[in-house]
Amino acid sequence: MSIQEWVTPVGIQWLWLSVVGLAALSAHFCTIKAMQHAEVTTIATLDFLRLPFIALLGVLLYAEAFEIALIVGGTLMLLGNLYNAKGFLSGKKPAVKRAD
Numbered sequence: 001m002s003i004q005e006w007v008t009p010v011g012i013q014w015l016w017l018s019v020v021g022l023a024a025l026s027a028h029f030c031t032i033k034a035m036q037h038a039e040v041t042t043i044a045t046l047d048f049l050r051l052p053f054i055a056l057l058g059v060l061l062y063a064e065a066f067e068i069a070l071i072v073g074g075t076l077m078l079l080g081n082l083y084n085a086k087g088f089l090s091g092k093k094p095a096v097k098r099a100d
Contacts, residue, residue, distance in 0.1 A: 045084045048077050 052074030
């Protein structure tokens with residue numbers, strides 16, 4: 001178990017942990033605010049774009065393996081988001097009405 005290998009952070013590590021925590025908190029806050037101002041379906045699908053970008057950063061910054069699954073998955077996510085955005089831009093009504 002990981003509890004047996006626990007190492008308490010020291011010094012500057014606490015600062016970096018705080019920075020990561022604040023970044024995550026602000027990301028969630030911004031996502032919630034975006035959902036208050038736009039269609040949730042739009043925000044949720046755009047949120048999936050972070051996965052291909054994170055994978056790309058892993059390849060570029062950490063020399064991770066560039067696998068075919070990464071290309072196929074990222075391409076499918078991008079195409080799905082483009083298809084969804086095209087539907088919203090063309091003025092199509094969502095299948096379910098919003099309860100305002």
